[in-house]
Amino acid sequence: MLPHQRQYAQARFRSLVEESSGNEFEKLFHRAMELSHAGFMPIRASGNIGDLSADGWCSCHRTLYACYAPEIFNASATQRKFRSDLRGALDKRREQFDIFTFVHNDQRGIHPVISNLIAQGAQDHPGIRLQQMGPQKLWYEVMGLGRDRMEVLLGESIPVHEVAYDVGMxxxxxxxxxxxxxxxxxxxxxxxxxxxxxxxxxxxxxxxxxxxxxxxxxxxxxxxxxxxxxxxxxxxxxxxxxxxxxxxxxxxxxxxxxxxxxxxxxxxxxxxxxxxxxxxxxxxxxxxxxxxQCDIFEVPPAGWTPGAPTGVLS
Structure with a gap:
């Protein structure tokens, strides 16, 4: 995609997240992960067994996903949900994952209480990695999609002509x-x-x-x-x-x-x-x-000076 098309897609994706909660956000999460990861498997609830404490599983990275997207955030309810999902995953699916990811729809980032739960869970269960995925991290998963797949994700066509969007990051x-x-x-x-x-x-x-x-x-x-x-x-x-x-x-x-x-x-x-x-x-x-801060572009090897052989972008 062209840069202005990707920026359009980012703005539309953000709008989709803002407009969705509960099952709608979970469907958006499933669609995004299926389009970006061949090994992702969406998991739906079924009868008396429910979803066995998982909303998605990725075989490539042995990652289990638990999704929670309330319409109105409540710290206590989110705490209970996180603890319940983690406990259930450990009881019912422990052999299937090495990474447990708590997926949420909070645009502002993970709540401090939940970050403490993740840190505590990592200490209590050193054999697994615990992490969170909010809307921005979910965007990072899909931002490299081609135009066709991105349009499937957004449910609409992306404009082809060059236009100016004041979205940026x-x-x-x-x-x-x-x-x-x-x-x-x-x-x-x-x-x-x-x-x-x-x-x-x-x-x-x-x-x-x-x-x-x-x-x-x-x-x-x-x-x-x-x-x-x-x-x-x-x-x-x-x-x-x-x-x-x-x-x-x-x-x-x-x-x-x-x-x-x-x-x-x-x-x-x-x-x-x-x-x-x-x-x-x-x-x-x-x-x-x-x-x-070395988050972008490549760091020269130790001892490299101008005039030494080739930079990385040759």
Missing amino acids: ADVEELLTHLADARSSAAPLEEIPIPSPHKADFNKLGQDSKRDLQEARPFVHLVERYYHDVIDVTERDEVADGFAAYYRQMRQEYGDNPDEIFWQMQGYVLGQGRPRPSRLRAGNVVVAYFFE
Whole structure:
């Protein structure tokens, strides 16, 4: 798919999640996983035996999925559901899985109480991995689908013509606003070294891309401060996973053109519309932050210097 089509698909997928709960969300989850994983098996309840404490199973990764998507979130009810599903899976299906994934529809991320349950469960059951999958992680599972499969997932055709969508990465909309507002009072731009110069050279980035990184570097502390202040401790890792997944997809599509990959990463943050200068600068700060955190682009091997043999994107 073209970048603007993928962004359209992301916006529509987010809308589907917002509009669904209970069985409807479970159906959406089943459809997404079946389209993206050949080894996924949806599990439905049947008569007196129910679903034997599982809503899906993936043979490729020996992963068992338990899905819970209430219309209105309630921490106590979610706690009971998590404990019941985990206990039931261990009693009825222990030989079938190594990973237990709790799937939920909370757009804001996993509730702190549930994150504690996952951490405690990992300590109590060291033989299995416990993890969660919210709407954003579910999107990462399907974002690499081709257009035909994506249209099956969304239940509609994706526009072919080039259009501008102001969607970008939904996770960082508040962050972009924060950066755009805070930048004017932040440190003034001055001549500074290009961020991670060896990394930029190793990935063969051109002068325009390097300049964008250079100008953004004095303000990456704003991103760090933002993540330090947010309540949801998983938000940074969720966004980083999205950057890394999109980077891998773009590298697969544009592997011989690092500046095109860099441009696509900027577009992932900002969308395909024409942003205001303050928003464009904020978007570059976001890209620079994840560039320096090594979530995107390749890290030079120890001892590599410019002029040494070949970067990875040759």
